[in-house]
Amino acid sequence: MIESSYVVIHSHVSEFPEPMTLRTGDGVLVGERYDGPEGWPDWYFCTAPAQEPGFVPAQLLDRHVDGSAKMLEDFTNRELDVVEGQVLQGNRQLNGWLWAVRISDGATGWVPLDKVRLQD
Structure with a gap:
């Protein structure tokens, strides 16, 4: 995957x-x-044994008619807390979110795309 630099706005x-x-x-x-005002498409509220419930992107779910699904790949919905001016490396975008690494400490997680801009 190609990584790009982003700055938190x-x-x-x-x-x-x-x-x-x-x-x-x-x-x-x-x-x-x-279905929130942010316009983040195709995130589904999911539950799993021994886990807190949370949102999962549709394209990672192999859905069945009974409402169950199997994960198509490893996934965490961990969000990354960020503050304006921080620099991130991002290598994946899904449904309005960016998987990123905070350069200052190596912490990883999802950040809404509307909170960052591609660094020149």
Whole structure:
């Protein structure tokens, strides 16, 4: 994957301090599609055994008619807390979010794309 540098233009603090960590093949129950004002498409509220519930992108779910699904790849919905001016390395975008590494300390997580801009 190609990594790009981003600068944080608006701070972000996670509202979900206990992220889900799922492995390829793990089963989840799929709930409602996220429909918030931010316009983040195709995130579904999921539950899994021994995990706090959370949102998972649709393209990582092999969905079944009974409302269950299997994970198509490893995934965590850990969000990265960031403050304006921080520099990040990002290598994946999904449904309005960027998977990033904070350069200052190596912490990783998802950041909303509207909170960052590609660095020149």
